[in-house]
Amino acid sequence: MASGVTVNDEVIKVFNDMKKAVLFCLSDDKRQIIVEEAKQILVGDIGDTVEDPYISFVKLLPLNDCWHALYDATYETKESKKEDLVFIFWAPESTLSKDAIKKKFTCIKHEWQVNGLDDIKDHSTLREKLGGSFVVSLEGKPL
Numbered sequence: 001m002a003s004g005v006t007v008n009d010e011v012i013k014v015f016n017d018m019k020k021a022v023l024f025c026l027s028d029d030k031r032q033i034i035v036e037e038a039k040q041i042l043v044g045d046i047g048d049t050v051e052d053p054y055i056s057f058v059k060l061l062p063l064n065d066c067w068h069a070l071y072d073a074t075y076e077t078k079e080s081k082k083e084d085l086v087f088i089f090w091a092p093e094s095t096l097s098k099d100a101i102k103k104k105f106t107c108i109k110h111e112w113q114v115n116g117l118d119d120i121k122d123h124s125t126l127r128e129k130l131g132g133s134f135v136v137s138l139e140g141k142p143l
Contacts, residue, residue, distance in 0.1 A: 005100045008032045012104055014070075020046060021057040024068040024101065033068065033101050043072075046139075053139050058120055061090055068101050075130055076137040084109040084130060088120070 005026070014022050014035050023039035026032070039060045041053055050056045057071055069088040076082065087108040102108065112129050114120045127135045127143055137143055 003100055005030075006032050007101050007104050008034045010035050011101065014040075019043065019070075019072070020050075020053050021060070021069065021071045023060055024070075025062075025065065036067070052141070054123055054126060058117070058122075061114075061117075061120070063117075066090070070105070071126075073126060073130055074139055075127075075135045077131055077134040078136055079134075082130075086110045086112055086126070086129065089113045090115075090120075 008027070011024055011033055019040050020043050021041040023036045024033050025036045027034050041050055041056055041060075046053050054071075054073075057069070061067065061069070067090045069090060071086045071088060072083060073086050074081075074083045085105075085108055087102060087105060087110070089112065102111070110129050112120075119125060123138050123141070123143060127138060130138075135143060
């Protein structure tokens with residue numbers, strides 16, 4: 001179902017220059033999905049201003065608004081180290097902008113709809129999305 005919402009070119013630019021995490025929201029006129037500049041985690045910040053990128057990412061999520069996010073998860077399974085891009089849909093069930101943005105990101109490996117903090121609150125919730133008990137570390141931290 002088409003929503004009439006378009007994806008701003010800046011969203012694609014950020015995807016191509018992928019950060020560790022980036023959040024997207026609707027523009028004020030509700031016609032475009034845009035990058036929320038203040039809601040990003042840069043790879044270079046990890047270890048300096050960002051101790052745990054996943055927990056820092058969760059803290060960026062708004063409690064009452066519909067947003068989309070990309071999170072670049074680094075983790076280990078029992079067999080190997082991995083890095084997967086996760087598209088997270090943080091929103092009430094009624095939003096229609098999900099398909100518009102998802103079609104623009106061609107290498108999404110995981111999709112995760114998050115409707116509240118209980119769905120995303122700690123490492124174990126992301127671990128389940130990435131492979132459950134096969135994931136033995138996340139962001140360099142043992143699980």
